[in-house]
Amino acid sequence: MPNHGSLVIFTLMVQSAVGSIWCLQIACFWNGGRVDAAHLEFQILVALGLVLTGLAAAMAHLGRPAGSLQAVKNFKSSWLSREIFSVNLFAGLLAVMALWAHIDPATLTGWQLLVGSLAGGAVLYAMTRVYRLRTVPTWNHAGTPLAFGGSALQLGGLLCMLVSEIITLLQTAGPAARGQADLRIVVLIAVLAGFILKILACRAKPSEPISAGPFKTRQPVLQALGIALWAIAVFGAGNPVFQSLLLFLAAVCLVSGEIIHRAQFYISYQRVGL
Amino acid sequence: MVKRMPQRPAFYLDAQICTGCKTCMVACKDKNDLPLGVRWRRVVEYTGGQWRVMPDGTYGQDVFSYYISLSCNHCAEPICVEVCPTSAMNQDENGIVSIDPARCMGCGYCEWACPYSAPQYQAGRGQMSKCDFCRDELKAGNAPACVAACPTRALDFGELDDLQQKAGRHQPMAPLPDQDLTAPGAVFKPHKMSKPLNSPAGYIANPEETKDA
Numbered sequence: 381m382p383n384h385g386s387l388v389i390f391t392l393m394v395q396s397a398v399g400s401i402w403c404l405q406i407a408c409f410w411n412g413g414r415v416d417a418a419h420l421e422f423q424i425l426v427a428l429g430l431v432l433t434g435l436a437a438a439m440a441h442l443g444r445p446a447g448s449l450q451a452v453k454n455f456k457s458s459w460l461s462r463e464i465f466s467v468n469l470f471a472g473l474l475a476v477m478a479l480w481a482h483i484d485p486a487t488l489t490g491w492q493l494l495v496g497s498l499a500g501g502a503v504l505y506a507m508t509r510v511y512r513l514r515t516v517p518t519w520n521h522a523g524t525p526l527a528f529g530g531s532a533l534q535l536g537g538l539l540c541m542l543v544s545e546i547i548t549l550l551q552t553a554g555p556a557a558r559g560q561a562d563l564r565i566v567v568l569i570a571v572l573a574g575f576i577l578k579i580l581a582c583r584a585k586p587s588e589p590i591s592a593g594p595f596k597t598r599q600p601v602l603q604a605l606g607i608a609l610w611a612i613a614v615f616g617a618g619n620p621v622f623q624s625l626l627l628f629l630a631a632v633c634l635v636s637g638e639i640i641h642r643a644q645f646y647i648s649y650q651r652v653g654l
Numbered sequence: 655m656v657k658r659m660p661q662r663p664a665f666y667l668d669a670q671i672c673t674g675c676k677t678c679m680v681a682c683k684d685k686n687d688l689p690l691g692v693r694w695r696r697v698v699e700y701t702g703g704q705w706r707v708m709p710d711g712t713y714g715q716d717v718f719s720y721y722i723s724l725s726c727n728h729c730a731e732p733i734c735v736e737v738c739p740t741s742a743m744n745q746d747e748n749g750i751v752s753i754d755p756a757r758c759m760g761c762g763y764c765e766w767a768c769p770y771s772a773p774q775y776q777a778g779r780g781q782m783s784k785c786d787f788c789r790d791e792l793k794a795g796n797a798p799a800c801v802a803a804c805p806t807r808a809l810d811f812g813e814l815d816d817l818q819q820k821a822g823r824h825q826p827m828a829p830l831p832d833q834d835l836t837a838p839g840a841v842f843k844p845h846k847m848s849k850p851l852n853s854p855a856g857y858i859a860n861p862e863e864t865k866d867a
Contacts, residue, residue, distance in 0.1 A: 443759065443775065447760070451739045454738055651769055653831030654771050
């Protein structure tokens with residue numbers, strides 16, 4: 381069996397792309413249907429890049445990657461087929477929206493983004509169902525969708541924030557400032573909601589048959605530390621350089637926590653029978 | 655042994671007389687030219703028990719051990735066929751589950767799902783592989799290689815309905831999974847010492863011979 385590293389990359393990248401579009405969507409509605417045009421285009425492009433990189437990583441775990449063109453043939457019964465279809469559909473919609481944002485950003489509002497958000501929701505649902513196999517009790521429980529949803533919100537929020545910071549650095553302060561402030565609040569709420577979902581996911585999980593060792597304790601500590609640093613950066617740090625440093629450290633903590641959590645998920649695989 | 659090809663072929667194992675000699679495993683590997691680590695048929699040794707101090711101060715034991723020779727059970731509800739994204743895993747009109755190599759992309763999802771470890775990854779080809787019930791032998795009126803090689807005749811094959819009648823109704827035994835998960839098309843006659851489903855009394859003594867390739 382090939383190693384699961386590429387699947388860790390695939391799931392985390394696609395989930396972060398989905399979460400970032402959700403955050404952008406909420407920020408759009410929060411801010412009266414508008415978000416800074418440069419941010420919108422850059423954010424969609426980054427999400428598209430992540431999905432495509434994730435798909436490339438997923439192909440790396442196949443024994444015969446050339447056969448992946450046939451991966452949607454069993455759409456009628458295989459959740460893996462449906463996942464691959466929905467991820468490609470999501471990527472296609474992101475490409476269309478990125479083009480739209482580039483050509484005529486004024487007409488791209490939260491309502492158009494809603495199509496992408498819904499496609500992202502379908503991706504996340506299909507991804508969850510792939511792992512809810514009736515023969516794998518260590519994955520087939522409510523903890524799996526909660527954990528995947530939590531990852532999407534946390535990583536998506538993080539991505540949205542980082543893109544916003546980059547745009548702010550590149551632009552001069554102006555009319556977008558209010559939108560950026562709203563976005564920060566949306567993102568912080570998303571990250572906190574993601575953390576709560578992760579805690580609920582841990583509680584929903586049956587007792588673990590395999591010990592994850594010290595990583596088991598490092599993951600929540602890293603994520604809580606990441607959120608604390610984030611909150612300080614958003615609400616407490618006045619100096620922009622200090623704020624960027626705090627955000628960078630928060631991102632490192634959150635991403636490493638997510639990688640550890642996802643690696644643990646694959647290690648916990650244990651099916652019934654032989 | 656020459657037989658007419660059954661309409662719904664199924665394997666039959668009498669665990670009471672299986673000695674765990676693994677001739678079936680060797681015959682399968684030889685017939686299908688399987689590489690190192692790939693085992694379409696495996697023999698699981700399930701064992702347990704210990705010495706105990708009896709009430710009169712003497713020592714007694716409840717040690718048990720039995721063998722289950724296992725390949726793909728060509729289930730009535732094959733989860734591998736259900737989950738395969740490319741439709742490479744398919745079931746023919748006789749209920750035999752096999753892989754179409756032209757379609758398999760080697761994702762390993764069938765291996766994750768199958769509770770019998772039937773689909774096995776063949777690294778050299780980058781694809782999954784599994785028992786096809788020696789379909790060529792069946793069509794020629796012969797027994798599958800594993801059945802033909804069994805020295806004690808513990809392993810047999812035939813029409814599923816006939817085998818179920820022959821064996822009668824038995825409780826599933828450990829360490830096999832719950833039959834409701836996939837409705838396996840194989841009949842197992844338990845050993846007299848066999849433990850019930852999900853029993854924690856024993857363990858698989860030869861995991862290195864049965865684990866995934």
